[in-house]
Amino acid sequence: MAGALFLGQGTARAAGIAASNKVDQQCLACHSTAGMEKELQNGEKLALHVDGAKFAKSVHSMIGCAVCHGTVTLENHPPSKTKIPGLREYSIERTKVCASCHGEVLKLYQGSIHAALVREGNPVAPICTDCHNPHTVMAKAAYDAATGAPCSKCHGSVYDAYAGSVHGKAGLECSNCHRAHDVSPATTGDQLKNACLGCHPDALAAHETWLPNAAQHFETVSCPACHAPGAKRKVDLRLYDNVTKQSVAEKEGVPQFDNWVRSAKVKGGDLDAMALYSLLREFNRDATDNKTTLRGRLELIKGIDAHRLTAKSQAIRDCAKCHQQGADAFQSVTVSIVGPDGRPVRYGAKPEVLHSIVSMDSVSGFYAIGGTRIKLLDWLLVLAVMGGIGAPIGHMTVRWLFKKYAKKISGKEDS
Numbered sequence: 001m002a003g004a005l006f007l008g009q010g011t012a013r014a015a016g017i018a019a020s021n022k023v024d025q026q027c028l029a030c031h032s033t034a035g036m037e038k039e040l041q042n043g044e045k046l047a048l049h050v051d052g053a054k055f056a057k058s059v060h061s062m063i064g065c066a067v068c069h070g071t072v073t074l075e076n077h078p079p080s081k082t083k084i085p086g087l088r089e090y091s092i093e094r095t096k097v098c099a100s101c102h103g104e105v106l107k108l109y110q111g112s113i114h115a116a117l118v119r120e121g122n123p124v125a126p127i128c129t130d131c132h133n134p135h136t137v138m139a140k141a142a143y144d145a146a147t148g149a150p151c152s153k154c155h156g157s158v159y160d161a162y163a164g165s166v167h168g169k170a171g172l173e174c175s176n177c178h179r180a181h182d183v184s185p186a187t188t189g190d191q192l193k194n195a196c197l198g199c200h201p202d203a204l205a206a207h208e209t210w211l212p213n214a215a216q217h218f219e220t221v222s223c224p225a226c227h228a229p230g231a232k233r234k235v236d237l238r239l240y241d242n243v244t245k246q247s248v249a250e251k252e253g254v255p256q257f258d259n260w261v262r263s264a265k266v267k268g269g270d271l272d273a274m275a276l277y278s279l280l281r282e283f284n285r286d287a288t289d290n291k292t293t294l295r296g297r298l299e300l301i302k303g304i305d306a307h308r309l310t311a312k313s314q315a316i317r318d319c320a321k322c323h324q325q326g327a328d329a330f331q332s333v334t335v336s337i338v339g340p341d342g343r344p345v346r347y348g349a350k351p352e353v354l355h356s357i358v359s360m361d362s363v364s365g366f367y368a369i370g371g372t373r374i375k376l377l378d379w380l381l382v383l384a385v386m387g388g389i390g391a392p393i394g395h396m397t398v399r400w401l402f403k404k405y406a407k408k409i410s411g412k413e414d415s
């Protein structure tokens with residue numbers, strides 16, 4: 001019977017049906033006994049109960065027990081001679097069988113952050129059977145909008161935040177943004193922004209009607225920074241390679257950033273402008289000047305808040321929320337690099353680094369968040385307020401000041 005594993009799916013299915021009546025029923029004669037369990041080497045208990053009725057309804061019933069449990073036969077057990085160290089080891093070992101029929105899914109999964117964590121030895125990162133019970137798999141029923149399963153099993157607090165959001169209420173799944181198998185790190189890369197724009201293809205055009213430089217805002221401000229209005233924001237300065245045009249990642253086995261940050265220079269505090277300057281020197285030591293620079297991105301302090309997206313009427317539209325001296329978002333600053341598993345490794349920096357001459361001068365290609373360009377805008381806004389133009393100044397003044405865009409904007413609104 002084990003041979004069926006290596007046959008095509010159709011053959012496996014036919015072989016499964018043939019076997020399901022006789023052998024499966026014998027297996028279930030014992031294994032449908034509630035409470036049946038086996039103690040493993042590390043003392044954990046493996047539950048041996050399989051719900052026969054649920055199995056009969058599942059898409060896998062046609063395969064038959066033996067295809068997935070080739071090592072266990074009516075002849076060789078019980079008792080079982082297989083030594084099983086613990087539950088996790090057992091799951092990982094048994095789950096290898098999925099690949100023989102779902103190779104495409106496995107390939108996607110292997111590129112995910114979850115798989116990277118499993119390879120690192122993370123004991124709670126999901127493998128196939130954490131999200132799919134192999135004995136009860138139903139067609140097209142993996143995600144349950146009412147409970148957020150299977151994701152909520154481990155990301156319960158994210159689900160709780162998400163359930164009340166525009167998307168949660170509309171019944172969207174976590175995988176609509178993150179995907180189910182090739183889940184990528186949430187903060188690095190453009191995967192999530194592209195997911196938003198995939199479902200909201202007219203978003204850029206809609207923002208251009210009121211937001212000058214909308215494309216630049218999409219580049220440097222994360223969507224939730226405006227669409228989760230209650231959340232706290234910060235600036236993340238990412239190490240960026242001007243030559244490869246990519247975020248800098250820690251080299252395999254060489255935690256350059258981590259080592260540097262741990263070094264005496266920055267012991268016990270946030271990076272100041274001088275420290276940032278020498279960090280960049282460190283990264284440019286063996287390269288042409290300013291190969292490595294910093295790129296700013298306005299984002300949320302807590303990733304979980306990215307799940308509290310509200311209706312558009314509540315989104316942040318007030319320019320002064322950001323373009324104002326001392327705006328909240330610029331009071332919290334981190335410096336980051338892409339870590340070995342693709343997630344960012346962050347370190348705190350003093351807010352002054354955004355304005356300091358030292359860091360401005362040392363960092364060419366800096367997006368100037370909170371720097372001179374924003375300062376200019378701040379001053380113009382302040383002057384406008386003092387001039388008594390009143391509430392709509394955010395829009396009016398800026399339109400007037402940024403002649404470059406003014407024509408475009410009024411052209412649109414007039415029509």
Ligand code: HEC
Pocket residue numbers: 023024026027028029030031037038039048065066069072073074077078079080081082
């Ligand atoms: C006579 C009752 C009985 C029958 C029939 C039976 N099992 Fe078991 N099974 C057990 C018991 C008892 C254990 C625990 C064995 C031990 O710890 O020594 C077990 C353990 C297992 C395990 C977990 C441990 C391991 O070695 O992987 C699997 C999987 C399993 N059985 C599958 C099957 C399948 C598939 C069939 C049908 C081909 C089957 N069993 C038929 C009683 C039975």
Ligand code: HEC
Pocket residue numbers: 024027028031046047048049050055060061063064065066067068069090091092094095097129130134135
């Ligand atoms: C599609 C493949 C597949 C089929 C079909 C299948 N199993 Fe399993 N089974 C698995 C995997 C994978 C695990 C390990 C689950 C985990 O990660 O804990 C498992 C675990 C078990 C266990 C250990 C206890 C547990 O639930 O983890 C028993 C007992 C078992 N199976 C019995 C059966 C019996 C009896 C049948 C037929 C009625 C059957 N299996 C059909 C894949 C399968």
Ligand code: HEC
Pocket residue numbers: 005009012013059060063067068094095097098099100101102128129132134137138139140141142
């Ligand atoms: C012997 C082949 C075989 C093995 C091994 C196997 N599956 Fe399946 N699986 C199938 C078949 C056949 C279907 C029915 C749907 C189809 O035709 O693709 C299916 C369906 C599924 C579905 C539901 C697809 C849907 O329509 O939503 C999931 C989820 C799934 N399998 C997960 C697993 C997991 C997890 C494992 C490993 C524990 C596994 N499978 C092992 C053959 C297999």
Ligand code: HEC
Pocket residue numbers: 098099102105106109114126127128129130131132142143150151173175179180181
């Ligand atoms: C983190 C949870 C998670 C893990 C891990 C996971 N899946 Fe899935 N899987 C899902 C969800 C959710 C769906 C439902 C489809 C969707 O929402 O896009 C799904 C759908 C499927 C389907 C049917 C649809 C399709 O894409 O073909 C198969 C087959 C499947 N999974 C097999 C597997 C196998 C095999 C593994 C291990 C290599 C695996 N899954 C790992 C969550 C997971």
Ligand code: HEC
Pocket residue numbers: 113114117122124125126127130131150151152153154155174175178179180183184185186187343
């Ligand atoms: C068995 C537990 C488990 C399940 C189920 C699970 N995850 Fe995860 N996931 C983790 C762990 C552990 C991490 C590592 C980061 C952490 O601890 O939050 C992680 C990380 C992530 C990340 C990256 C976070 C970051 O910092 O960039 C995303 C996105 C994610 N999961 C989405 C999902 C989605 C979507 C599902 C359902 C389809 C899911 N997870 C199901 C355990 C799980």
Ligand code: HEC
Pocket residue numbers: 148151152155158159162167172173174175176177178186187192222224299300302303304306307
């Ligand atoms: C509408 C799109 C969308 C949906 C749906 C969604 N997320 Fe997210 N998720 C995001 C965004 C955007 C981020 C943050 C990206 C960033 O840091 O800039 C994120 C971040 C995360 C993180 C990392 C959190 C951290 O602490 O950094 C996890 C884990 C995660 N999501 C899991 C889930 C789970 C589980 C679900 C379903 C309950 C879900 N997401 C639904 C868009 C979504």
Ligand code: HEC
Pocket residue numbers: 193196197200202203206207211217218221222223224225226227312313315316317
């Ligand atoms: C600077 C703040 C800001 C940023 C950044 C931002 N938005 Fe918006 N967005 C808004 C505001 C304010 C509205 C409501 C405009 C209105 O009154 O119609 C809106 C409206 C929307 C709408 C509804 C559009 C419609 O057709 O009415 C969608 C969808 C949307 N945004 C998606 C996004 C996505 C996706 C991103 C990231 C790529 C993003 N937003 C970035 C502030 C922002």
Ligand code: HEC
Pocket residue numbers: 166167170172176177192193195196197199200223224227309310311312313
């Ligand atoms: C799978 C498709 C899908 C993805 C991916 C998606 N959305 Fe949505 N979005 C929807 C649907 C459906 C609604 C609710 C329908 C509605 O009210 O217009 C919605 C509603 C919204 C609204 C409220 C619009 C209003 O009229 O009040 C905003 C803002 C929004 N989404 C932004 C985003 C952002 C930001 C992302 C990425 C983090 C994103 N969406 C990802 C489908 C999607």
Ligand code: HEC
Pocket residue numbers: 210211212213216217220221225226298316317318319320321322323329367368369370373374394395398399402
């Ligand atoms: C959530 C914060 C936020 C909001 C709200 C916001 N902006 Fe911005 N804006 C930014 C950031 C960050 C940049 C990028 C600064 C840079 O690259 O130097 C930027 C850039 C700009 C630029 C380009 C500056 C340059 O020199 O390239 C203009 C013009 C601008 N914003 C105008 C506005 C106007 C007008 C509004 C209100 C309708 C607004 N912004 C709302 C954060 C915001």
